Amino acid sequence: MSDLNVAIVIKLEPDFSEGNVSYNPDGTLNRAETKNTLGPHSAIAAHAAFYSKVMYDAKISIGTMGPPIADSSLQMAQRICDAEELHLYSDRIFAGADTLATAEVLKTGIEKMQGKIDIVFAGHRASDGETGQTGPQTAWKLGFTFLGNVIDYKVDLKERTVIAKRMVSLQGFNDIVEEIEAPLPVFISVDPAYKANFNTVLQRLSLEKYKKEAKIRSDNYKHYLKVFNAQQLGVDLKFVGLLGSPTIVYKVERIPKGKATRQAEILDGSNQEDLRKAVAKMKEALSAMVIK
Amino acid sequence: MEKYDVAIIGGGSAGLAALKQLSNLGKQAVLLEAGNKIGSKNVSGGILYSKRPKKGHVHNVEDVYGDIFLSEAPFERKITKYILHSTSKDKVYSIDLTAAHEYESNFGYSVLMNKLNGWFAEQAAESAQRFGGGIISGVRVNSIEWDEKNDRTIIRTDELEEFEVKAIIAADGVNSEVAQISGARPKFTPEQLYQGVKVVVKLPEDVINTRFNLIPDEGIAHLFAGDITLNHIGGGFLYTNKDTLSIGAVYHFDSLLANPTEPYTLVNSLLKNPMISEFIKDEVPTRGKIDKNLPQEEQIRNRFAITKLIKSWRELREAYLSQKGKNDLLKSGKYQSVDEIKEQLDSIHNQLTQKYDVSFVTDYVEVEYSAKLVPDGKRCRMLKPYNKNILFIGDAAGRGVFVGPRIEGLNIGIDDAFRAAEAVARALDKNNFDPNYLGEYYATSVDESPYTRDMKQIDKDYLKIFLDATKDIPSDIISTRYGAVLKLMSSDTFRSVAVKFANILGYERLLPMVESEDTYVKVPIEIAKRLGKTIQPTYTPSIPSIADRVAKLNFNDDNNSHIKVTNPQSEFLKKIITLCPTKCYSLENQQVMLQHEGCIECGTCSQETDWKHPRGEKGVVYQYG
Numbered sequence: 001m002s003d004l005n006v007a008i009v010i011k012l013e014p015d016f017s018e019g020n021v022s023y024n025p026d027g028t029l030n031r032a033e034t035k036n037t038l039g040p041h042s043a044i045a046a047h048a049a050f051y052s053k054v055m056y057d058a059k060i061s062i063g064t065m066g067p068p069i070a071d072s073s074l075q076m077a078q079r080i081c082d083a084e085e086l087h088l089y090s091d092r093i094f095a096g097a098d099t100l101a102t103a104e105v106l107k108t109g110i111e112k113m114q115g116k117i118d119i120v121f122a123g124h125r126a127s128d129g130e131t132g133q134t135g136p137q138t139a140w141k142l143g144f145t146f147l148g149n150v151i152d153y154k155v156d157l158k159e160r161t162v163i164a165k166r167m168v169s170l171q172g173f174n175d176i177v178e179e180i181e182a183p184l185p186v187f188i189s190v191d192p193a194y195k196a197n198f199n200t201v202l203q204r205l206s207l208e209k210y211k212k213e214a215k216i217r218s219d220n221y222k223h224y225l226k227v228f229n230a231q232q233l234g235v236d237l238k239f240v241g242l243l244g245s246p247t248i249v250y251k252v253e254r255i256p257k258g259k260a261t262r263q264a265e266i267l268d269g270s271n272q273e274d275l276r277k278a279v280a281k282m283k284e285a286l287s288a289m290v291i292k
Numbered sequence: 293m294e295k296y297d298v299a300i301i302g303g304g305s306a307g308l309a310a311l312k313q314l315s316n317l318g319k320q321a322v323l324l325e326a327g328n329k330i331g332s333k334n335v336s337g338g339i340l341y342s343k344r345p346k347k348g349h350v351h352n353v354e355d356v357y358g359d360i361f362l363s364e365a366p367f368e369r370k371i372t373k374y375i376l377h378s379t380s381k382d383k384v385y386s387i388d389l390t391a392a393h394e395y396e397s398n399f400g401y402s403v404l405m406n407k408l409n410g411w412f413a414e415q416a417a418e419s420a421q422r423f424g425g426g427i428i429s430g431v432r433v434n435s436i437e438w439d440e441k442n443d444r445t446i447i448r449t450d451e452l453e454e455f456e457v458k459a460i461i462a463a464d465g466v467n468s469e470v471a472q473i474s475g476a477r478p479k480f481t482p483e484q485l486y487q488g489v490k491v492v493v494k495l496p497e498d499v500i501n502t503r504f505n506l507i508p509d510e511g512i513a514h515l516f517a518g519d520i521t522l523n524h525i526g527g528g529f530l531y532t533n534k535d536t537l538s539i540g541a542v543y544h545f546d547s548l549l550a551n552p553t554e555p556y557t558l559v560n561s562l563l564k565n566p567m568i569s570e571f572i573k574d575e576v577p578t579r580g581k582i583d584k585n586l587p588q589e590e591q592i593r594n595r596f597a598i599t600k601l602i603k604s605w606r607e608l609r610e611a612y613l614s615q616k617g618k619n620d621l622l623k624s625g626k627y628q629s630v631d632e633i634k635e636q637l638d639s640i641h642n643q644l645t646q647k648y649d650v651s652f653v654t655d656y657v658e659v660e661y662s663a664k665l666v667p668d669g670k671r672c673r674m675l676k677p678y679n680k681n682i683l684f685i686g687d688a689a690g691r692g693v694f695v696g697p698r699i700e701g702l703n704i705g706i707d708d709a710f711r712a713a714e715a716v717a718r719a720l721d722k723n724n725f726d727p728n729y730l731g732e733y734y735a736t737s738v739d740e741s742p743y744t745r746d747m748k749q750i751d752k753d754y755l756k757i758f759l760d761a762t763k764d765i766p767s768d769i770i771s772t773r774y775g776a777v778l779k780l781m782s783s784d785t786f787r788s789v790a791v792k793f794a795n796i797l798g799y800e801r802l803l804p805m806v807e808s809e810d811t812y813v814k815v816p817i818e819i820a821k822r823l824g825k826t827i828q829p830t831y832t833p834s835i836p837s838i839a840d841r842v843a844k845l846n847f848n849d850d851n852n853s854h855i856k857v858t859n860p861q862s863e864f865l866k867k868i869i870t871l872c873p874t875k876c877y878s879l880e881n882q883q884v885m886l887q888h889e890g891c892i893e894c895g896t897c898s899q900e901t902d903w904k905h906p907r908g909e910k911g912v913v914y915q916y917g
Contacts, residue, residue: 019603200452205424212418
């Protein structure tokens with residue numbers, strides 16, 4: 001039995017890369033023609049969880065809410081983190097959920113995972129929603145301490161605490177790193193700047209071992225997959241789907257273009273004279289910069 | 293400090309074979325690779341041979357990996373034809389050297405190193421894991437300390453905590469840093485090296501089969517000499533892979549220094565040859581001009597739509613023009629019949645031409661540009677391929693057999709790896725890593741290898757096969773000096789005596805005569821002019837600029853340069869401005885300047901720079917190799 005049980009909540013998102021994304025003539029996203037993929041921030045969360053596996057031999061469960069095809073995102077995440085358990089919460093009733101209703105499903109799911117969960121990892125935000133609220137709301141529902149913008153963490157298995165580094169802005173300064181210790185269980189939202197460090201030969205060898213296991217497991221991901229509908233999950237229908245969503249989107253507007261405060265001069269790159277001008281301007285700008 | 297039995301430095305085909313073989317012998321070894329992924333730094337021509345010499349024994353790839361290599365490894369095609377072409381403008385004269393290719397050979401497969409080394413790594417890592425070893429990528433060794441007092445060797449890297457080992461196998465390639473760190477040998481000199489440049493060209497599998505007249509999974513190797521060399525000593529090659537072609541130019545580095553020509557100009561000279569341009573041609577979608585009057589968002593949407601359609605067309609066509617691809621598509625249930633695939637393909641084609649102003653033209657598709665230095669084993673093999681408790685293998689030890697059309701490197705690295713693994717296992721059993729016990733044993737074993745013999749001597753049987761293949765060429769075509777020698781050489785008795793005499797005299801002394809402008813340039817041009825067939829080109833390939841080629845490569849950029857120019861006035865470096873395959877050098881105010889972004893780590897400039905491999909994971913990431 002492992003000393004640490006971790007969970008990841010992930011999301012299947014549209015693949016916005018060129019060559020995969022399709023738009024309707026009116027400029028909206030053509031969902032049917034656009035490929036889906038594991039959200040980039042979800043992937044980072046999976047990497048963060050994998051650190052627990054390599055360092056502490058943690059057991060990993062992954063949960064997601066979505067249509068049946070969202071099982072592909074579970075497979076992709078398992079490929080990253082070598083999870084033992086995959087949960088898909090899928091029911092037509094869940095459709096139209098806002099972040100709060102989603103958090104209710106995820107919370108209930110996490111409570112059904114194997115072992116008592118010590119850490120839940122979530123991405124920073126989704127690439128198609130961008131509100132970044134599902135994580136904190138799930139943490140609140142679970143009653144877990146919420147740690148946001150985490151760029152690094154360690155677990156003290158004896159003391160049952162987590163020591164995390166958070167990227168915060170403080171008094172107008174960005175990129176301040178705060179170190180914080182919190183008792184388990186915690187909910188960690190992983191900052192995009194997260195990068196795992198494995199710096200001994202032994203850690204790296206064990207990393208490779210788990211990576212290989214992850215590949216084998218994800219090739220047979222169905223073996224690890226459990227699909228829950230609302231009834232199987234045992235959620236209160238009042239709190240999920242459209243019914244459980246207090247958010248009402250009454251209008252979607254295009255983001256207005258910001259007025260440029262800087263003035264631009266267009267120079268022709270093939271014109272020698274213009275290039276000279278550009279270099280002169282750069283020199284001017286550089287000399288104005290004071291290097292401390 | 294963590295302790296391991298053996299460290300292997302470098303995850304190319306030789307290092308991986310050493311790891312696999314040590315694991316076969318039940319020994320623990322950790323392989324360190326600087327690239328972010330195994331294979332990402334490897335470049336080869338390349339053909340991987342398995343040989344069976346009449347005298348002596350070599351260790352082949354299948355001896356290391358087992359029969360599973362033949363059934364599962366992702367090699368490209370089994371080379372069953374080997375042709376040498378003499379070129380002069382649009383004239384080509386071809387000589388069939390298949391018999392020379394098959395000489396003492398079990399097989400020769402065309403390979404792409406990224407894919408193949410990935411497979412080797414899987415096999416080796418799985419075996420190594422059983423003994424507490426494995427592969428660690430993204431790690432660059434920066435120093436090795438021999439702590440004599442405590443009788444231990446400590447390895448330091450940029451990325452990991454230091455650790456202790458008992459023995460080291462250095463497989464870090466032609467620009468071996470381990471050789472420099474340990475003082476095992478000086479850097480190779482230009483006379484000891486070739487510079488190779490290669491492009492990988494995409495071509496559907498069925499098109500390759502038809503165009504080169506091949507049955508599936510069989511391949512052909514074409515070699516080129518004559519005017520394509522632009523008067524340098526060396527030549528070109530074209531090997532068929534599964535659904536790509538490897539086309540490259542390999543020249544003696546000293547010959548390039550004597551008369552510097554850009555490496556890409558040399559490879560372009562091949563691509564422009566009508567025989568080759570006809571080999572590589574394909575149907576290529578070309579975008580029309582985007583209508584700038586449309587709203588900007590609309591322009592972007594159109595661009596995205598075109599990208600997506602072209603991508604679908606390419607993928608579908610690639611599958612449609614390959615037996616396996618077609619079967620996979622039918623099996624997936626997406627299509628009911630082959631005709632249906634064709635219909636879909638045509639429909640995308642029509643959509644592109646009619647709706648999006650995309651035209652389909654005859655051109656070629658280049659997917660990767662790469663370069664590497666190749667050690668000429670005849671001139672630079674390490675006579676003592678060890679130092680302290682380090683054994684050097686493959687390119688790091690300067691080993692390769694390059695004799696006229698005989699081009700072998702990969703198999704020699706694997707043979708070395710096998711011998712090094714044996715020597716290290718023996719040392720581990722006796723816990724004796726003294727150079728007299730470990731190093732000498734390995735040196736003797738390598739010296740007994742038939743490959744070493746081939747680096748030292750002319751093989752008269754191979755020579756006979758070569759001469760037989762060229763017997764249709766009238767001897768007066770060749771200058772009187774060579775003509776007379778060739779005529780004499782065709783007599784069995786004379787050849788035996790002559791070769792014996794030459795081998796006594798010393799092979800090295802003959803080389804300048806054999807590897808000369810006459811043999812690689814003048815004679816082939818003359819042959820092509822007099823006997824060649826004319827090939828009419830049907831189009832002009834649009835060859836990408838070097839900037840475009842570099843832009844297509846993947847890099848993990850490093851702000852710190854791994855190369856430092858120590859003498860900006862160096863005459864050598866002034867030539868490197870021309871000879872750097874990716875144009876990293878320039879001259880400013882009579883000073884040679886380096887811009888390391890875009891460097892593909894070939895080591896061409898290493899002779900007179902402070903040259904290191906990039907830090908772990910940094911630098912070029914080849915997709916084909």
